[in-house]
Amino acid sequence: xxxxxxxxxxxxxxxxxxxxxxxxxxxxxxxxxxxxxxxxxxxxxxxxxxxxxxxxxxxxxxxxxxxxxxxxxxxxxxxxxxxxxxxxxxxxxxxxxxxxxxxxxxxxxxxxxxxxxxxxxxxxxxxxxxxxxxxxxxxxxxxxxxxxxxxxxxxxxxxxxxxxxxxxxxxxxxxxxxxxxxxxxxxxxxxxxxxxxxxxxxxxxxxxxxxxxxxxxxxxxxxxxxxxxxxxxxxxxxxxxxxxx
Amino acid sequence: xxxxxxxxxxxxxxxxxxxxxxxxxxxxxxxxxxxxxxxxxxxxxxxxxxxxxxxxxxxxxxxxxxxxxxxxxxxxxxxxxxxxxxxxxxxxxxxxxxxxxxxxxxxxxxxxxxxxxxxxxxxxxxxxxxxxxxxxxxxxxxxxxxxxxxxxxxxxxxxxxxxxxxxxxxxxxxxxxxxxxxxxxxxxxxxxxxxxxxxxxxxxxxxxxxxxxxxxxxxxxxxxxxxxxxxxxxxxxxxxxxxxxxxxxxxxxxxxxxxxxxxxxxxxxxxxxxxxxxxxxxxxxxxxxxxxxxxxxxxxxxxxxxxxxxxxxxxxxxxxxxxxxxxxxxxxxxxxxxxxxxxxxxxxxxxxxxxxxxxxxxxxxxxxxxxxxxxxxxxxxxxxxxxxxxxxxxxxxxxxx
Numbered sequence: 001x002x003x004x005x006x007x008x009x010x011x012x013x014x015x016x017x018x019x020x021x022x023x024x025x026x027x028x029x030x031x032x033x034x035x036x037x038x039x040x041x042x043x044x045x046x047x048x049x050x051x052x053x054x055x056x057x058x059x060x061x062x063x064x065x066x067x068x069x070x071x072x073x074x075x076x077x078x079x080x081x082x083x084x085x086x087x088x089x090x091x092x093x094x095x096x097x098x099x100x101x102x103x104x105x106x107x108x109x110x111x112x113x114x115x116x117x118x119x120x121x122x123x124x125x126x127x128x129x130x131x132x133x134x135x136x137x138x139x140x141x142x143x144x145x146x147x148x149x150x151x152x153x154x155x156x157x158x159x160x161x162x163x164x165x166x167x168x169x170x171x172x173x174x175x176x177x178x179x180x181x182x183x184x185x186x187x188x189x190x191x192x193x194x195x196x197x198x199x200x201x202x203x204x205x206x207x208x209x210x211x212x213x214x215x216x217x218x219x220x221x222x223x224x225x226x227x228x229x230x231x232x233x234x235x236x237x238x239x240x241x242x243x244x245x
Numbered sequence: 246x247x248x249x250x251x252x253x254x255x256x257x258x259x260x261x262x263x264x265x266x267x268x269x270x271x272x273x274x275x276x277x278x279x280x281x282x283x284x285x286x287x288x289x290x291x292x293x294x295x296x297x298x299x300x301x302x303x304x305x306x307x308x309x310x311x312x313x314x315x316x317x318x319x320x321x322x323x324x325x326x327x328x329x330x331x332x333x334x335x336x337x338x339x340x341x342x343x344x345x346x347x348x349x350x351x352x353x354x355x356x357x358x359x360x361x362x363x364x365x366x367x368x369x370x371x372x373x374x375x376x377x378x379x380x381x382x383x384x385x386x387x388x389x390x391x392x393x394x395x396x397x398x399x400x401x402x403x404x405x406x407x408x409x410x411x412x413x414x415x416x417x418x419x420x421x422x423x424x425x426x427x428x429x430x431x432x433x434x435x436x437x438x439x440x441x442x443x444x445x446x447x448x449x450x451x452x453x454x455x456x457x458x459x460x461x462x463x464x465x466x467x468x469x470x471x472x473x474x475x476x477x478x479x480x481x482x483x484x485x486x487x488x489x490x491x492x493x494x495x496x497x498x499x500x501x502x503x504x505x506x507x508x509x510x511x512x513x514x515x516x517x518x519x520x521x522x523x524x525x526x527x528x529x530x531x532x533x534x535x536x537x538x539x540x541x542x543x544x545x546x547x548x549x550x551x552x553x554x555x556x557x558x559x560x561x562x563x564x565x566x567x568x569x570x571x572x573x574x575x576x577x578x579x580x581x582x583x584x585x586x587x588x589x590x591x592x593x594x595x596x597x598x599x600x601x602x603x604x605x606x607x608x609x610x611x612x613x614x615x616x617x618x619x620x621x622x623x624x625x626x627x628x629x630x631x632x633x634x635x636x637x638x639x640x641x642x643x644x645x646x
Contacts, residue, residue: 055468056640075471083469089462093264094257105253106470150466 001189002029002052002158006061009047009213021047023213024061029191029206031157034184036204037193037215038237044213045193046085049162052191053083066157066189079107082151085162090146092136096127099135100149107154114153121149141172148179159183161192165199177203197233207233211241250472254480255487262450262484271449272488276442276496280503288507294375302327303345303380306335310350316391317350323387326380339371345380346370348388358395424526424608432606433580435500436533436599439493443537444544444572446492447485448565451548454481456561459553464643478549478637482630485545493537497530526608533602536615539622540598544572546629550636556645571595579603591617594625 009022022044029035037045050056052065054074063070066080091099097118104114122128125145130138135146151159161180165173180203183190194200200207201221209217209224217224217240221233228236262268308331310317321328332338335347347369357364368384371377400407419426458464467477548565555561572595578584579599586600597618604611636642 050465053469055465056644075473078469079471081469085465087462088466088469090466091257091261091463092461093261098257098260102253102257103470106250106472108249108471147466 002065004063007058008060010059020213031189032187033205034190034203036200036207037210038200039210043210049160053160080157082156082159084151084164086166090135095132096146097131103150104153121152144172158189201233209240216240216244250476251479255483258484268449272492276492277499280499284503285506298376298379306344306347308349313355345377428607433603436602437576440576442492442496443489443541447489447545447548450485450488451552452561455552456555457558460557474637478634489541529605532605536598539626542626543629546633550633586614592621
């Protein structure tokens with residue numbers, strides 16, 4: 001479960017002054033559901049998700065993630081979250097297995113449990129062929145699998161994906177999309193950000209359209225279609241953002 | 246505070262660093278090769294060059310001396326001197342290194358010697374040229390011997406005792422222990438190298454573990470793990486310090502090996518006389534390494550903090566490379582003769598450790614200063630570590646765009 005309450009993040013920029021990257025964002029995401037943050041570049045998606053993953057601290061507001069407060073219990077939040085983005089790179093000089101082991105240990109898994117989990121995940125993601133290969137020698141698709149294995153090693157209740165398919169080829173992107181679906185099927189709470197309309201249409205149970213750090217519209221795809229009398233999500237998006245501008 | 250995660254981060258960083266070629270070069274290869282190559286290699290080459298110059302006879306020209314046939318004949322007989330007749334272009338001949346020196350014998354030289362009048366010879370040489378130097382040394386020896394012989398002959402003719410020649414014999418004997426002599430000669434240099442290497446050894450891992458992590462995009466990956474930022478920075482700091490201390494330890498081994506090698510080389514080149522054997526006590530080594538410990542903490546934390554501030558490896562490099570001078574300057578000042586430890590200097594970071602290490606190397610222990618320096622270095626180290634930990638908590642540093 002994720003419950004965001006008036007999340008706000010203000011950055012100070014020498015040239016541009018005060019920037020409200022996230023401005024009073026509130027939403028709720030239930031287990032077994034996918035919440036999609038749909039927005040253009042610079043809308044505040046990454047900042048919002050980094051706050052939920054406790055990589056950044058909110059200036060105001062708070063959120064409960066897997067029952068823990070992001071401001072007062074950030075380490076417990078991180079212990080229950082799997083965070084994946086195209087910015088979360090791998091340690092090139094570690095092998096795929098060493099990389100996943102490292103994160104498993106940081107999550108407090110005991111050695112026997114850790115190796116059982118890794119064997120299971122590597123089998124499921126078909127990673128055994130390259131488990132001892134150094135991460136900097138892997139293809140993009142293999143690297144994404146290693147990243148997925150990292151997010152799964154501690155079996156988190158909540159998954160946060162920040163534009164996970166940006167810059168990936170079709171086949172690798174499909175692997176990610178399939179993985180996000182599986183997370184929902186396993187009853188995890190999933191939030192992901194995208195600027196790709198088709199991805200949002202395909203995956204999300206609830207869509208929040210974010211622009212200028214604010215959620216301007218929220219609902220299921222059917223609700224949004226009904227509210228804005230448009231079938232196409234892109235048209236709905238343009239309508240919502242256009243009204244705000 | 247559970248330290249388990251600090252250990253996990255440290256082990257990972259150690260594995261990662263040991264696979265990084267740049268870190269391996271700065272941590273292992275440079276300290277292991279630097280001293281043997283510098284000391285054994287250079288002294289071997291210098292020994293060979295000097296030996297060669299000493300083996301060959303020196304080509305020298307005699308200007309004038311036509312009325313001093315005895316002296317000319319003796320010069321031609323002198324060992325390792327190849328005497329050529331004088332020519333007016335002797336300056337060019339010396340400059341072009343066709344001859345090594347020229348000696349001008351004034352008219353009436355031999356007659357002046359016989360009559361007991363003072364006379365002079367003038368030697369022309371090429372300043373700074375080793376073979377010219379060897380040439381003039383041989384000429385000087387010849388004329389010194391001639392001068393002594395002449396004086397003895399005059400004394401004998403006048404029935405004067407030879408003791409009048411040198412009524413006082415001045416003898417000197419070294420009472421300083423070999424450790425003190427050795428320490429005074431090399432202590433400053435060794436302290437300088439140890440301090441410099443404790444910094445350079447920490448430099449590459451510090452860049453790799455902070456700025457490198459930002460550049461490669463792994464900082465976000467690690468920040469979304471449950472490890473606290475304090476544990477993360479402590480794990481990284483321990484790795485940087487390991488590299489710093491490993492560099493120092495390997496340098497010490499390599500330095501010891503180099504001096505041993507030099508000693509062996511001197512024994513093999515028997516004509517060079519007795520060598521100055523390395524004389525340094527284990528106590529001195531232990532004391533210097535103990536004093537370098539807080540300095541290694543200081544360097545590791547400071548370099549890590551500065552590197553964290555940089556956005557990329559290259560930016561970190563541009564911040565850290567000039568810092569080498571900040572370390573070199575106090576270390577060089579400490580090496581200067583006459584710079585002595587006092588209460589004020591004992592509080593100046595780096596310089597204090599360099600000065601006290603130099604003294605320890607000579608076997609002198611000023612316990613009051615040693616305690617002061619260790620304590621002040623610990624304070625500086627703690628402050629630097631505190632700053633590094635605090636910087637790791639700051640979003641504007643971690644995500645500086």
